[in-house]
Amino acid sequence: MHERIHHRAFTDRLMSAEQAAEFIKPGMTVAMSGFTGAGYPKSVPGALAAQMERQHAAGKDFKINVLTGASTAPELDGVLAKAEGMNLRLPYMSDPELRRRINDGNMEYMDIHLSHVAQHAWFGFYGKIDVAIVEVVGVTAEGDLIPSSSVGNNKTWLEMADKIIIEVNSQQSAAMEGMHDIYYGTALPPHRKPIDLTTVRDRIGQQYMDVDVNKIVAVVETDAPDRLSPFAPVDETSEKIADHLLTFLDSEIRAGRLSEKLLPLQSGVGNIANAVLAGLSRGGYKGLTAYTEVIQDGMLELIKDGTIEFASATSFSLSSEGIEEFNRNVDHYRKRILLRAQEISNHPEIIRRLGCIALNGMIEADIYGNVNSTNVLGSHVMNGIGGSGDFARNGYLSVFMSPSTAKGGKISGIVPMASHVDHTEHDTMILITEQGLADLRGHSPKQRAQIVIDNCAHPEYRPMLQDYFDRACKESYGKHTPHLLGEALSWHERFRQTGDMRPAN
Ligand code: 0RQ
Numbered sequence: 362m363h364e365r366i367h368h369r370a371f372t373d374r375l376m377s378a379e380q381a382a383e384f385i386k387p388g389m390t391v392a393m394s395g396f397t398g399a400g401y402p403k404s405v406p407g408a409l410a411a412q413m414e415r416q417h418a419a420g421k422d423f424k425i426n427v428l429t430g431a432s433t434a435p436e437l438d439g440v441l442a443k444a445e446g447m448n449l450r451l452p453y454m455s456d457p458e459l460r461r462r463i464n465d466g467n468m469e470y471m472d473i474h475l476s477h478v479a480q481h482a483w484f485g486f487y488g489k490i491d492v493a494i495v496e497v498v499g500v501t502a503e504g505d506l507i508p509s510s511s512v513g514n515n516k517t518w519l520e521m522a523d524k525i526i527i528e529v530n531s532q533q534s535a536a537m538e539g540m541h542d543i544y545y546g547t548a549l550p551p552h553r554k555p556i557d558l559t560t561v562r563d564r565i566g567q568q569y570m571d572v573d574v575n576k577i578v579a580v581v582e583t584d585a586p587d588r589l590s591p592f593a594p595v596d597e598t599s600e601k602i603a604d605h606l607l608t609f610l611d612s613e614i615r616a617g618r619l620s621e622k623l624l625p626l627q628s629g630v631g632n633i634a635n636a637v638l639a640g641l642s643r644g645g646y647k648g649l650t651a652y653t654e655v656i657q658d659g660m661l662e663l664i665k666d667g668t669i670e671f672a673s674a675t676s677f678s679l680s681s682e683g684i685e686e687f688n689r690n691v692d693h694y695r696k697r698i699l700l701r702a703q704e705i706s707n708h709p710e711i712i713r714r715l716g717c718i719a720l721n722g723m724i725e726a727d728i729y730g731n732v733n734s735t736n737v738l739g740s741h742v743m744n745g746i747g748g749s750g751d752f753a754r755n756g757y758l759s760v761f762m763s764p765s766t767a768k769g770g771k772i773s774g775i776v777p778m779a780s781h782v783d784h785t786e787h788d789t790m791i792l793i794t795e796q797g798l799a800d801l802r803g804h805s806p807k808q809r810a811q812i813v814i815d816n817c818a819h820p821e822y823r824p825m826l827q828d829y830f831d832r833a834c835k836e837s838y839g840k841h842t843p844h845l846l847g848e849a850l851s852w853h854e855r856f857r858q859t860g861d862m863r864p865a866n
Contacts, residue, residue, distance in 0.1 A: 363582070365499035365529050370574040378404035381526045381579035385409055387416075387423045388448075389491040392482075392518035395437060396430035396676035396703065397630060397655045398455075398589040400511030402494045402528045404581055406437040410444035417445065424448045428487060430513020430676070430703055431475060431654075431747060432456065434588045442468075451487075452478050453745035455630075464741050472735060475654065475748040476707035479517040483549055493522035496583070497570075498533045505569035508541040509533050510587055511676030512700050516543055519572050526579045527572075532586045536691040541700045542566045558711050561625050561650045561673045562699065591680040592658060595636040598764045601795035602633060603640025606720070606760065609791065609798050610644070625652035626669075627712075627752045628660060629721035630678065630744075633762050635659040637720060642668045652715050654706050654748045656698060658683040664697050665690065673699045675706035707751040716757035721749040723761040723784075725774050726792050726817070728810035728830060729842055730801050732761045732784040738853050739780030746783050753788045765794035765819035771861040773822040775813060777829045778849035792817050806842040807834065821863065825852075 366372050382405050385391055395401025409425075416423040424446055431453035432438070438456035441447050450459065451471040463470040473481065481487060495515050498507040508515065510533055519525060544566035546554065558565050613619040626641075626649060628634045638659030641649075651660060651672035658680055663669040665686075677700075679687060687694055705711065712719075724743060725733045734749050736742055753759040761784065763774045774794060786806065792799040797816035801809045814826045829848065837843035852862040859865065 365531055365535070366580065367502040368500050368504040370504060370577065371500045371527065371580045374577055374580045376579050376581065378408035378581050381405050381581050382408040382412055384524055384526065384578050385425060385492055388425065390426040390428065390488055391492045391494065392428040392490045392514070392522055393433070393437060393493070394430065394495040394509065394511065394513060394515050394518070395433035396511035396513035397432050397678035398434050399587045399677045399679070400496050400509035400513065400533075401429070401433040401437045401587075402496050402526075403436050403530060403583045403585040405494050405526055405528060407440050410440035410446055413441075413444040413446040426450075426487075428478070428482070428490070428514070428518070430511055430515070432744065436585070436588065453747040455744045460742065470742065472742065472745040474707075474746060474750045475703050476709060476751040479514050479547075479702070479704040482514070482517055482521060490518065490522045492524045492526060493518035494526045494528065495519060496528045496530050496533075498535060498537055499529060500527070501569060504572070504574055506572050507538050508543065508570055508700065510537065512541060512543065512702050513675055514703060516545075516570055516702050517704070519570060522576065524578045525572065525576045526581065527577060528581045528583050530583045530585065532584050534688055534691055536695060539568050540695055540698055541568050543568070543570050544702060544705050545571070547704060556705070556708060556710055558705070559714065561652045561715065562671050564699070566701070586681070586684060587677070587679070589678060589680050591682070592635045593632040595639055598795045599633050599636030600640065602762050602764075602793050603637045603643075605793050605798040606637055606762070607640060607644045609800070621646070622648055622650070624716045624718050624757050625650045627651070627653040627717045627719045627756065628655075628657070629749055630655060630657070630747065631722040633722045633764075634720060637762065638663060642666055652706070652712070652717050654703065661686060661694070664694060669697075671697050673701060673706065675701055675703040703748070707748045709751060709755040712752055712755040717752055717755070719749070719752035719756035719759045721753065721761055723763045723774070725763070725776050725779055726761060726789070726813070727776050727779040728813050728826060729806045730786040730789040730792065730809050730813065731779040731782045732789050733779040733781045734783040736781035738857060739850070750783060753784045758790055759784070759788055760791040760793065761789060762793040765796045765817060766822070770819070770821065771863070772856060773819060773852065773862050775818045775822065775826060776852055777826065778844060780850060780853045794819075825863075
């Protein structure tokens with residue numbers, strides 16, 4: 362028994378998830394491991410949700426604030442949302458139950474750049490952290506923690522929390538030991554020093570996480586896999602988007618702005634980003650690198666076939682097939698993947714230094730290049746900004762991709778004015794839809810608008826956008842970024858009224 366736990370202080374505190382959950386009281390702020398469905402605690406949140414439901418049935422209030430690395434899974438966000446157990450949740454999330462409650466207005470959600478979370482916690486912006494719940498692969502004889510399939514904010518949670526609950530998950534591959542690089546050099550301003558990371562492979566920290574054993578109140582053994590929904594199969598639309606990107610990258614190489622090894626790739630989450638990665642292996646590249654947040658199935662494929670020779674991230678985000686593939690060829694991947702804390706994987710200083718190529722999905726873009734990644738119709742949050750802002754602002758290139766329409770053509774992905782802005786026109790360089798690619802670099806707003814309309818808009822919406830832009834150029838109050846303010850969001854309002862952005866006639 363306990364073959365994953367080699368330190369007495371930890372075996373002494375072994376208990377059930379139900380007993381561990383007793384340490385969490387109403388109103389507490391609880392920081393948990395987990396990043397894009399990987400490395401989240403599998404059993405204490407469920408036991409906690411059951412206690413919340415019992416309290417609610419007895420007419421008592423039981424809600425907590427939940428901080429994580431990024432999205433988790435039904436066993437964490439899903440159960441706590443169903444139990445109506447959260448006052449506040451931050452940062453990125455993607456659980457449908459949680460999303461519904463946030464959008465119904467029943468709880469608070471704070472959407473924060475992923476690189477900001479740890480430092481904001483240290484700055485005291487989120488108050489005291491009462492309890493941390495962190496999944497690990499095991500505990501060494503020295504009492505160090507072997508990180509799991511994501512690192513996220515775990516180092517920070519372990520350092521800041523008053524009490525710590527550790528989940529030791531025997532389903533997580535023990536072969537991950539040694540694949541992590543945990544940096545302990547971050548300090549608070551004005552005492553910060555440069556971070557000495559100049560290539561994606563650099564190790565700047567240690568392979569284990571430190572923990573103060575005096576703060577550990579419970580250790581729970583679990584045996585459950587990370588649970589991720591499979592990606593949508595690559596379809597014609599995402600293949601076309603990938604082809605436009607490949608053509609563009611080739612032209613950048615020919616123009617001498619990129620070498621054949623490109624620059625470190627960052628790839629966002631979602632079906633489009635996954636499909637684009639799959640497309641890269643068609644591009645004939647070899648020996649590329651990635652400095653990114655998540656290793657998803659598409660990235661694993663690229664590492665397997667040699668397209669990518671080294672990837673730095675903060676988390677895996679694999680479907681069950683992806684997990685099987687990782688476990689089958691773990692020795693190959695061990696030498697080619699490093700997981701870091703998200704404050705390092707997403708650090709603006711490093712992203713700027715390495716010159717990352719940021720590839721992210723979007724909900725909509727407007728004709729000037731402002732990008733909405735988070736809020737449908739300006740109000741209904743989808744997942745959150747995640748790390749897209751960290752990379753888009755600081756990357757060498759920032760690319761946003763989406764089909765030109767959504768919901769069977771009833772919504773245009775290119776609109777007169779974005780109904781919510783996550784990435785401003787100043788951060789967006791390249792927009793891609795299946796229709797084509799808009800290269801916005803070196804162009805003024807009016808020039809950009811014409812390029813976006815000509816290259817990215819769906820043919821059904823292109824004349825409507827052209828008409829709007831032409832009239833705005835004549836009638837707008839100012840002629841620098843022409844807009845007709847009374848009309849700019851009318852497409853969204855029409856969709857709300859009629860279920861279609863296109864006018865009835
Ligand atoms: O909804 O499945 O209900 O039909 O949005 O859209 O086209 O499958 O695209 O999976 O790549 O996700 C922006 C959400 C795109 C993602 C977003 C609907 C569409 C569908 C998904 P249905 P697709 P993707 C680093 C990077 C922010 C975080 C980020 C995202 C669903 O890329 O969350 O980039 N990005 N992090 O129908 C209404 C529109 C729509 C729309 C799409 N205009 N209006 N619905 N949809 N466009 C990683 C991390 O940060 C962890």
